[in-house]
Amino acid sequence: MSDSAIFYFLATVGLTLGVTFWAARRNRSRADYYVAGNRITGRQNGLAIAGDFMGATTFLGMTAMYLDNGVDQTAIYYVAPLAGFCLMLLFIAAPLRRAGKFTMGDVMSARLGSPALRVSAGLSTIAISIIYLVGQLVGAGALIAVLFGIGFTPAVIIVGLLMTIYVTIGGMLAATWVQIIKAALLLTLVVVIALLAIWQAGGIGALYDQAAAISPRGEALFVPGASDTGLFSSMSLAFGMAIGMLGLPHLLVRLFTVPDERAAQTSVIVATAIIGFVFLLLFAIVGPAAVAFVKNNPLFTAADGGIIGGANITSVHLAEALGGPVLMGITSAVAFATLLAVVAGLVMASASAAAHDLFAIFRRNKPLDEALELRVFRLAAGGIGIVAVLLAILFQHQNVAFLSALAFAVAASANVPVLLLILYWRPVTVAGALAGGLFGLVSSVALIILGPSVWVKIMGHEAAIFPSDYPALLTMPLALAVAIAVSLLGPRSAETAPAGQGRS
Amino acid sequence: MSKLEPAQLWRSLLILLIYAPIILAVGSAQFRDDGLATRLLGVPASVWIVCLSMVALVALAGRFANSAFTADDAVQP
Numbered sequence: 114m115s116d117s118a119i120f121y122f123l124a125t126v127g128l129t130l131g132v133t134f135w136a137a138r139r140n141r142s143r144a145d146y147y148v149a150g151n152r153i154t155g156r157q158n159g160l161a162i163a164g165d166f167m168g169a170t171t172f173l174g175m176t177a178m179y180l181d182n183g184v185d186q187t188a189i190y191y192v193a194p195l196a197g198f199c200l201m202l203l204f205i206a207a208p209l210r211r212a213g214k215f216t217m218g219d220v221m222s223a224r225l226g227s228p229a230l231r232v233s234a235g236l237s238t239i240a241i242s243i244i245y246l247v248g249q250l251v252g253a254g255a256l257i258a259v260l261f262g263i264g265f266t267p268a269v270i271i272v273g274l275l276m277t278i279y280v281t282i283g284g285m286l287a288a289t290w291v292q293i294i295k296a297a298l299l300l301t302l303v304v305v306i307a308l309l310a311i312w313q314a315g316g317i318g319a320l321y322d323q324a325a326a327i328s329p330r331g332e333a334l335f336v337p338g339a340s341d342t343g344l345f346s347s348m349s350l351a352f353g354m355a356i357g358m359l360g361l362p363h364l365l366v367r368l369f370t371v372p373d374e375r376a377a378q379t380s381v382i383v384a385t386a387i388i389g390f391v392f393l394l395l396f397a398i399v400g401p402a403a404v405a406f407v408k409n410n411p412l413f414t415a416a417d418g419g420i421i422g423g424a425n426i427t428s429v430h431l432a433e434a435l436g437g438p439v440l441m442g443i444t445s446a447v448a449f450a451t452l453l454a455v456v457a458g459l460v461m462a463s464a465s466a467a468a469h470d471l472f473a474i475f476r477r478n479k480p481l482d483e484a485l486e487l488r489v490f491r492l493a494a495g496g497i498g499i500v501a502v503l504l505a506i507l508f509q510h511q512n513v514a515f516l517s518a519l520a521f522a523v524a525a526s527a528n529v530p531v532l533l534l535i536l537y538w539r540p541v542t543v544a545g546a547l548a549g550g551l552f553g554l555v556s557s558v559a560l561i562i563l564g565p566s567v568w569v570k571i572m573g574h575e576a577a578i579f580p581s582d583y584p585a586l587l588t589m590p591l592a593l594a595v596a597i598a599v600s601l602l603g604p605r606s607a608e609t610a611p612a613g614q615g616r617s
Numbered sequence: 618m619s620k621l622e623p624a625q626l627w628r629s630l631l632i633l634l635i636y637a638p639i640i641l642a643v644g645s646a647q648f649r650d651d652g653l654a655t656r657l658l659g660v661p662a663s664v665w666i667v668c669l670s671m672v673a674l675v676a677l678a679g680r681f682a683n684s685a686f687t688a689d690d691a692v693q694p
Binding site: 191193195196202207318333335381385390 | 640648674
């Protein structure tokens with residue numbers, strides 16, 4: 114690791130820890146810990162959502178994907194989230210903020226007043242967040258091990274320790290500002306890399322000429338549909354990514370940090386604009402620049418013809434090619450901050466669900482003890498951190514690409530149908546919501562296991578039982594249908610209660 | 618309970634009208650078209666299409682901002 118990389122790495126850790134201890138002095142109530150006291154402005158929250166969403170997959174993974182795939186398939190990963198944010202703005206942002214206080218469980222119980230639904234929402238939040246968290250930690254461990262020359266296990270423990278410190282000490286306020294700082298750093302860095310790439314290539318047309326000349330695929334690098342991905346898989350991937358975002362708990366809880374519905378919508382608009390701008394630069398300039406400056410460059414090519422350190426390091430190599438060791442050091446630090454911000458958001462969402470939704474089972478009708486609930490929150494954050502680190506170490510040699518697909522598919526199939534029905538469809542019952550959520554969870558997990566990535570590549574069977582890795586196009590509408598059918602045909606719930614009667 | 622307004626459905630249809638053809642065009646082997654590598658102002662047509670769709674989606678989000686929420690659709694018990 115170069116001296117500049119060490120300097121920027123330590124500066125990032127120091128800055129984020131400073132923010133955490135600053136936030137800790139301002140946290141007094143559970144509302145401060147869970148939702149930063151609703152004091153985040155719409156614009157700040159938009160930056161934080163952008164920071165929360167643009168993880169290592171965005172900055173590192175998608176550039177790496179462009180290196181081999183070019184435009185093909187990569188475009189879906191760039192367009193789908195923007196469509197998802199538009200849908201979130203239209204259908205989710207304002208009513209969710211209105212109906213909820215701290216967690217998804219609040220929203221679920223606001224209308225139906227069911228403890229069972231609150232517990233179900235809490236479990237779903239924790240399950241999706243841990244799945245997502247393990248995937249991020251495995252990626253983070255591998256990346257940091259390469260970037261900073263340390264082993265996988267210490268790398269994951271460092272990330273796990275930092276994310277737990279941010280959340281247990283600083284709560285949502287610290288997580289928010291870590292995400293805001295990261296979003297600002299990432300935005301600036303991507304602009305600098307894009308400008309340097311165009312300048313050094315001699316114009317954007319020259320950049321594309323250079324990429325086509327270097328890539329073995331030539332001009333076909335810019336031809337969409339060149340891989341053999343089928344129509345169902347493409348559509349289901351795109352559908353799952355866009356719809357799944359509406360059910361990702363760590364994004365949704367960010368909408369509770371602002372004072373009102375208008376600010377929640379402003380958050381989504383600002384986030385969409387920032388993410389759209391960064392995606393535009395990554396797709397149109399940084400991706401082709403990676404091909405032009407990194408692919409086949411002897412400085413970055415291993416003996417086997419691959420990228421030194423793996424394809425996920427492509428962005429860091431590109432920064433070195435364009436701006437030398439200083440830009441490489443900054444890029445490494447931003448990559449590290451990127452990982453920290455996302456995992457902190459995930460721990461935040463799952464710990465608040467554990468303390469606020471699941472702890473309710475034990476509290477029953479006893480009066481609220483905020484101090485006790487906050488102790489549970491901190492313990493839950495620590496426990497979730499330890500579990501996620503252990504799982505990441507356990508899965509370090511496994512193909513974990515399916516974990517992200519699993520998180521999106523489960524969110525799209527288990528959370529979104531229930532959330533939409535609870536927000537918009539009066540006849541929904543507790544039984545219907547539980548049945549729809551359970552069906553979405555079981556069917557999406559089962560079909561991913563039966564799909565090519567797990568059934569064939571991991572479990573070693575000859576052929577997949579379900580032909581696609583992306584089941585959301587099938588499972589989400591079916592889960593919606595199950596929830597509607599059970600609501601209409603099943604028993605009416607005696608637990609149905611007016612809004613506002615859920616626990617808070 | 619939030620009221621699902623027709624305007625919301627029309628707007629979501631608009632999003633799909635931008636989104637779905639892009640997905641079909643860039644995502645699936647069935648719709649492969651080598652002509653999309655043709656350059657316009659030095660940039661491949663496929664890149665123009667994807668980038669313009671991104672700009673359109675962000676612009677739609679901005680446009681919806683002024684009309685997506687009204688005080689009348691507040692949650693009613």
